[in-house]
Amino acid sequence: MDKSTIVCKCEEINIDEIETALKAGACQFDDIKRLTRCGMGPCQSKVCTNMVREIIAAYTGEPMEHIEYPKNRMPIKITRLGVLVANQETSSVVSVFKESVSEVDTNG
Amino acid sequence: MDKYVDIAIIGSGVVGSSIAYHLSESRQKEIIVIDKGFPLSGTSGSTQAWVWVHNKSPSWYGELSMYSAELYPFLEKKIGDVEYKRTGGIAPFFDEEDREKALKLAEKQAEVGIKVEVLNRNQVLEKEPVLSSKIAGATYSSIDGNVNPFRLVELYIKAAKKNDVKFSFYNPVIDIKKESGFFRITTKNEGTYTAEKIILAGGPWTKELGSFLGIDIPVKQVRGQILVTEPLAPLFRHTIAGMRQTDNGEVLIGYSKEEVGYDRRTTMEVIQDTAKMAVDYIPALANANLVRSFSGVRVIPEDGFPIVGEISNIKNAYLAVMHSGVTLSPLVGTLMAELLLEGETSIDLGRLSLDRFEKKSNGAVVQ
Ligand SMILES: Cc1cc2nc3c(=O)[nH]c(=O)nc-3n(C[C@H](O)[C@H](O)[C@H](O)COP(=O)(O)OP(=O)(O)OC[C@H]3O[C@@H](n4cnc5c(N)ncnc54)[C@H](O)[C@@H]3O)c2cc1C
Numbered sequence A: 001m002d003k004s005t006i007v008c009k010c011e012e013i014n015i016d017e018i019e020t021a022l023k024a025g026a027c028q029f030d031d032i033k034r035l036t037r038c039g040m041g042p043c044q045s046k047v048c049t050n051m052v053r054e055i056i057a058a059y060t061g062e063p064m065e066h067i068e069y070p071k072n073r074m075p076i077k078i079t080r081l082g083v084l085v086a087n088q089e090t091s092s093v094v095s096v097f098k099e100s101v102s103e104v105d106t107n108g
Numbered sequence B: 001m002d003k004y005v006d007i008a009i010i011g012s013g014v015v016g017s018s019i020a021y022h023l024s025e026s027r028q029k030e031i032i033v034i035d036k037g038f039p040l041s042g043t044s045g046s047t048q049a050w051v052w053v054h055n056k057s058p059s060w061y062g063e064l065s066m067y068s069a070e071l072y073p074f075l076e077k078k079i080g081d082v083e084y085k086r087t088g089g090i091a092p093f094f095d096e097e098d099r100e101k102a103l104k105l106a107e108k109q110a111e112v113g114i115k116v117e118v119l120n121r122n123q124v125l126e127k128e129p130v131l132s133s134k135i136a137g138a139t140y141s142s143i144d145g146n147v148n149p150f151r152l153v154e155l156y157i158k159a160a161k162k163n164d165v166k167f168s169f170y171n172p173v174i175d176i177k178k179e180s181g182f183f184r185i186t187t188k189n190e191g192t193y194t195a196e197k198i199i200l201a202g203g204p205w206t207k208e209l210g211s212f213l214g215i216d217i218p219v220k221q222v223r224g225q226i227l228v229t230e231p232l233a234p235l236f237r238h239t240i241a242g243m244r245q246t247d248n249g250e251v252l253i254g255y256s257k258e259e260v261g262y263d264r265r266t267t268m269e270v271i272q273d274t275a276k277m278a279v280d281y282i283p284a285l286a287n288a289n290l291v292r293s294f295s296g297v298r299v300i301p302e303d304g305f306p307i308v309g310e311i312s313n314i315k316n317a318y319l320a321v322m323h324s325g326v327t328l329s330p331l332v333g334t335l336m337a338e339l340l341l342e343g344e345t346s347i348d349l350g351r352l353s354l355d356r357f358e359k360k361s362n363g364a365v366v367q
């Protein structure tokens, strides 16, 4: 296959870019993802997972079933942010401003 | 199979990689960086990556953060485009009562040269019309910004490799011993390295590295969860304390803190709290589609401040562990290079020494 063939449609990542990541020492889908953004698009790697796994298998000589899948994260389906808003009494989210004006500060 | 190096760095996150790069600039030393995973598999790959200064208090800590932010444009000239953007930072507050505290913060920060403005509602909306009109005001500084953490770590490593630093990935360090003045570093896959100097930059695993050398490193692990929207048209320009929009249009939202050990799951409860924060700040985000969430584990020294420098009772062993490592990495890399190559630093590291914790337990006054 032509090395410029796009594997990840969402992020427009081609075979060559994936092989470059493998040459830099990447071993897993998630390694390649962090270097190239491959798999981080709107489809969240639904389209490209297996093509990328095949390239990893071909490069490393490992059988396909040994090649890990990317980590799946919530929301598995695209969700509108407003739908998730719930009015809970306490929040695990803190305010940077409030932290900065309290005595001890560990923000960032 | 014994390999000798002058300096071994354990950990190739943003902190270890920056130190490796800065040390390599003089090309005096043989250096290896050893990582149990691949770069960005630790905290540096799951971060907001604000380069944030103006809310860092007390002011001496803000000052350090400012020096580091100031180094970014120069760093970019040296290692390439890390997508550093000095967007200015807005930290909103919702209660009018908070204005006084904001003014006090601005006053304190001014003493060390950090310019903080306290904005009223209209001024906030003028800067960022999408922000909620429920916001009472905000602190603002032009020094704040953000960076692409993936590019940053990748380019630190590339530049270090160009200067002959060696990297060993997927190779956990399983033991460290000091014998006749040298460190013997046992790795899982490549046998033992012997090093004259060692730097521990293991992020959330630094405690374990310390235990190999028989020292306790007082850090805690604090999880943060982040929501990511689909790419949106440019919605806001500044880094807002709680969210930023990346170059490709995604909005990264979140500022949660939970002490749950090294657990990188995301949870529905925090996702909901984070969604609420997003909409409280920017109502228009209610219509944005979420495509992803992720979480990372911050390593936070027990008093909140970086631990950087030589470990006082183990000569030639150094520690670099901190929260806000993205913000601080240019400065910490620079200072560690000065310390290891010249024996002294341009900024006094006394405050950041591990010793401060011992003093505390003896009941002596710290700082
Ligand atoms: C949700 C979240 C948001 C954040 N937002 C910001 C922000 O906006 N701005 C900011 O400046 N900071 C932010 N931070 C903090 C910042 O990301 C961290 O301070 C920084 O990434 C720490 O870098 P590090 O190199 O110390 O750790 P890491 O990136 O975790 O690197 C440590 C490395 O050491 C390796 N290692 C550990 N033990 C061993 C061993 N035994 N053998 C071999 N290798 C080993 C690991 O594999 C790892 O790669 C945030 C953190 C989180 C979680």
Ligand code: FES
Residues within 6 Å of the ligand: A007, A008, A009, A010, A011, A038, A039, A040, A041, A042, A043, A044, A045, A046, A047, A048, A049
């Ligand atoms: S095709 Fe790769 S993320 Fe959609």
